[in-house]
Amino acid sequence: MLDKQRKWWHKSVIYQVYPRSFYDTNGDGIGDIKGIIQKIDYIKDLGADVIWLSPVYQSPNVDNGYDISDYYSILPEFGTMEDMDKLLLESQKREMRIIIDLVVNHTSDQHKWFLEAKKSKNNPYRDYYIWRDPVDGREPNELKSNFGGSAWEFDEHTNQYYLHFYSKEQPDLNWGNKQMRQSIWNMMNFWINKGIGGFRMDVIDLIGKEPDKLIKENGPKLHEYLQEMNKHTFGGKDLLTVGETWGATTANGKLYSDPKRNELSMIFQFEHMQLDKMKGKQRWDLKKLDLRELKQVLSKWQYALDKEGWNSLFWNNHDLPRIVSRWGNDREYRVQSAKMLATLLHGMKGTPYIYQGEEIGMTNATFDSVEDYLDIETQNIYRERIEAGFKKEEIMKAFYMKARDNARTPMQWSADKNAGFTTGSPWMKLNSNYTQINVESAIKDSDSVFYYYQKLIHIRKNNENLIYGTYCLLDPEDESIYAYERNFENKKLLIVCNFYDQERSFKFPVSSKDKVQILISNYDDSSLNVQNLQLRPYEAIIYEIIEREAK
DSSP states (O other): OOGGGOOGGGSOOEEEEOGGGTOOSSSSSSOOHHHHHHTHHHHHHHTOOEEEEOOOEEOOOTTTTOSOSEEEEEOTTTOOHHHHHHHHHHHHHTTOEEEEEEOOSBOOTTSHHHHHHTTOTTOTTGGGBOEEOOBTTBOSSOOBOTTSSBSEEEETTTTEEEEOSSOTTSOBBOTTOHHHHHHHHHHHHHHHHHTOOEEEETTGGGTTOBGGGTBOSSOTTHHHHHHHHHHHTTTTSOOEEEEEETTOOHHHHHHHHOGGGOSOSEEEEOSGGGTTBOTTSOTTSBOOOOHHHHHHHHHHHHHHTSSSSOBEEOSOOTTSOOHHHHTSOSSTTHHHHHHHHHHHHHTSSSEEEEETTGGGTOOOOOOSSGGGOOOHHHHHHHHHHHHTTOOHHHHHHHHHHHOGGGGTSOOOOOSSGGGGSOSSOOSSOOOGGGGTSOHHHHHHOTTSHHHHHHHHHHHHHTOHHHHHOEEEEEOTTOSSEEEEEEEETTEEEEEEEEOSSSOEEEOOOOOTTSEEEEEEESSTTOOSOGGGEEEOTTOEEEEEEEOTTOO
């Protein structure tokens, strides 16, 4: 790869902070910006150099801050704009960057634009949103909200329906309105001028929607809007931009992140995160992961974006359950499987993302009562499924595995009261295992998941092969082992991961002249004999193989 094509974010590792659950400094039970400042050295010590901040804007908090009522203000429970400025300053002092959530598919229904739009059909802000007349006294069409129910909500004052692909308190913006787009560019430039390092763009593939044609994602004008956004805001400023695109395919994935197209740095595609649900159904309809399918999907994206784009690498975020509970073993092999999953992901080509708590092996919460799940999506799905005749036990089992709140329980800092997260009463119930799984105990244990992530990040940042080497899948039909190569110049990396708790054998041909060494392993006595490996439960190894006779 030519030097001019190399970007700072190719070798970065990004740490996502969910502010509400990260660290509370004033005892109100809610994490705050001062808490992030107080813990920024912890993130720096881990090795991450970018913090992705979930929304801290003014919001009624119907959807935990993803319903924004003022893009230019900070929600008081998180702090002030002065706190935000200080966070940006403190990150810059440490040569770290802050990327912020950009939520522009929709606003809160309390945003001044929508409050104006509701006043009359002739209001100047009316066309900032999407309104339609009733059809036969009902919703304009059958479009559904992602949170359950119709995507249309009736406004009695103006006798029209407005569109909302999330809660009814989150009306969708009309991206066909040029003035609305200009308002978005102004807001983005406000934050860019403050010194942010980029944007994570919430459900960005929905902005090209055409509801009359039942087109929800990947609308015909989507990429035109993104190119216009690039031109008027972050283009030429060397900022990191990552789009959340649940409907992405490898074909349109290239469109987003090919540098020649002037759109985004990369996207989050979710194809791999949908492999443990029944085909064509909701994620609550569980099925066991087939490792061969995971290999096929991840490899497809590695190959597709190798020359024409860039991959993001992630298992977790605020919308996804904890990976060690989902595809690892969060009981007797919690530490080994957490390390294996980290090895598998960070060995690939792309920019790795770590979600808070992932680096200490935090697990799903498994709450006993549905009332403990605060997420609006979970509550809506529970009502919907009870009405549809599902058994409560079946619904709760799905929540144990997939509910978004599994990722949102407060960060586990210590074994002290409330996991050291707050001196007050936490906004959300804690995971009961915080006395065993917490940062303080991880820092004291040299064999902890935390130090493994730290070492993995260090190796990656100092190994060009891990950043720019080509990817090559091995043994695609093996049901238990995920193995692949990374190749760069005359050096080869071999990444071998036993995905399950049964011992397995693996063979890889090398010349007797080749030098084989282990860069990292989750067992302290892994074998150098790659020609005849016996892998223990969840064993994961990155080998470096140097061909002695290569010129």
